[in-house]
Amino acid sequence: MFAGPDPLGSAPPLAHDTVVLEAAIAAEQRLIALYKSVLAGSRTQRGGDGTVLSSLLAQHQRHLAELKSRLVIPPGVSAPASGSPTSGPSASGPSASGPSASGPSPGAGGASPITQLRVAERASAATLVRQLATVEPALAQLFASIAASDATHVTALASVGG
Amino acid sequence: MSPAQAPSATSALQAALAAEDAAIYGYGVAGAHMAGTGHAVTEQYWTEHRQARDTLTAMITALHATPVAPSAFYDLPFAVGNTATARALAAHLEDGVTAAYLGVVAAGDQRLRVFGALAAQSAAVRAAYWRGSTEAFPGLPALSLSHRPVRPFANVTFGWM
Numbered sequence: 001m002f003a004g005p006d007p008l009g010s011a012p013p014l015a016h017d018t019v020v021l022e023a024a025i026a027a028e029q030r031l032i033a034l035y036k037s038v039l040a041g042s043r044t045q046r047g048g049d050g051t052v053l054s055s056l057l058a059q060h061q062r063h064l065a066e067l068k069s070r071l072v073i074p075p076g077v078s079a080p081a082s083g084s085p086t087s088g089p090s091a092s093g094p095s096a097s098g099p100s101a102s103g104p105s106p107g108a109g110g111a112s113p114i115t116q117l118r119v120a121e122r123a124s125a126a127t128l129v130r131q132l133a134t135v136e137p138a139l140a141q142l143f144a145s146i147a148a149s150d151a152t153h154v155t156a157l158a159s160v161g162g
Numbered sequence: 163m164s165p166a167q168a169p170s171a172t173s174a175l176q177a178a179l180a181a182e183d184a185a186i187y188g189y190g191v192a193g194a195h196m197a198g199t200g201h202a203v204t205e206q207y208w209t210e211h212r213q214a215r216d217t218l219t220a221m222i223t224a225l226h227a228t229p230v231a232p233s234a235f236y237d238l239p240f241a242v243g244n245t246a247t248a249r250a251l252a253a254h255l256e257d258g259v260t261a262a263y264l265g266v267v268a269a270g271d272q273r274l275r276v277f278g279a280l281a282a283q284s285a286a287v288r289a290a291y292w293r294g295s296t297e298a299f300p301g302l303p304a305l306s307l308s309h310r311p312v313r314p315f316a317n318v319t320f321g322w323m
Contacts, residue, residue: 017312059298066299070312129279137268139312144267144279145302148260148286152296155287 011074017135021071024131024143027124028064034120035060038113049160053117056153063146070139118157125150172227174262174269178281179218181262183232185211185255191238192255195248204252207288211259214281249292256289260301 014022035057039050111119125147132143189208196204222229242251263285266278286300299307 015312021312056296059296062298066307072312125283129276132267132279133272133275136312138306140275140279141264141268141302141306142299144264144275144282145299147279148283148300149296149298151283152286152290152300155290156296 017139018071020131020135021067021139024128024146025064025067025071027127028060028067028146031120031124032057032060032064034117038117041113052156052160056156059149059153063149066142067146070142114157114160118154121150121153121157125154171266171270171274172222172225174265174278175218175222175225175274176227176230177265178259178262178278179215179222180230180232181255181259182211182215182218183230184236185259186215187232187236188238188251188255191242192248192252195242195245197245200245200249203291207252210284210288253289253292256285256292257301259285260289261303264301 035053039053039057128143128147128150132140132147135143186208189204189211193201193204193208219229238251239254240247240250242248260282263278263282267275267282270278282301286297289300290296
């Protein structure tokens with residue numbers, strides 16, 4: 001008797017690493033959206049501040065590209081929609097919870113845009129460190145490196161006028 | 163790094179200790195060419211590396227292993243003769259420390275992974291200070307950023323019963 005998945009049945013559940021990776025991708029997309037929103041603002045669009053923000057944004061886009069390269073979306077399974085905070089099966093799961101999953105939205109609250117970015121960067125680093133505890137080693141190293149990059153962004157943003 | 167290639171927690175901690183020892187030595191060299199704020203920061207970071215060394219030594223000892231001893235002399239990656247090269251050396255040392263702690267992330271249990279990740283963050287922040295710029299993937303060699311997808315589905319057992 002053959003024991004295994006029913007080839008005519010529904011797809012097996014997504015692996016834990018895939019769920020966590022989708023959450024990380026969604027969080028990175030939100031961070032990129034926040035940067036783009038701030039860059040579109042008139043105060044920081046010009047001069048050196050804009051250059052710093054553009055550089056940090058470019059690094060987040062590299063984070064996103066690398067995270068996406070690790071994700072294989074099987075046929076019949078919907079991928080997380082770009083920039084959608086609630087897309088993907090992980091968005092409502094426990095691994096998606098945390099500050100970066102519900103971080104500040106563009107223009108939210110009374111904080112300055114740069115303060116919002118710093119809060120979001122700090123939250124992103126903290127969330128990635130929590131997530132890396134449960135994934136396979138290579139992905140954990142990538143999460144740790146991205147979290148370290150986010151931590152350096154917090155410091156870099158301190159030099160940007162808010 | 164695949165799980166089969168992952169170093170043991172002890173060897174990863176030993177590598178981190180060796181990187182901290184190298185940083186302690188190197189900061190001594192760099193500090194001789196720093197002045198003002200740069201010198202003060204050098205001293206602060208040197209102290210942080212000494213504290214990290216003591217922490218790692220205690221962790222390795224707790225694992226019933228003998229901590230690696232520091233070398234009496236380290237080959238510098240390039241000649242250091244002024245403030246610019248001293249800052250470059252400090253950044254280089256921090257890059258090495260960051261990479262070593264990413265090794266701990268790959269090798270350790272959950273608690274050790276978090277320890278390694280937070281230590282890597284501190285080193286990356288120090289490296290960015292000396293370099294004057296940030297990096298997208300601190301501590302990761304470019305070659306490790308190739309396409310390495312994760313398994314999409316949960317483990318499924320195949321077999322004959």
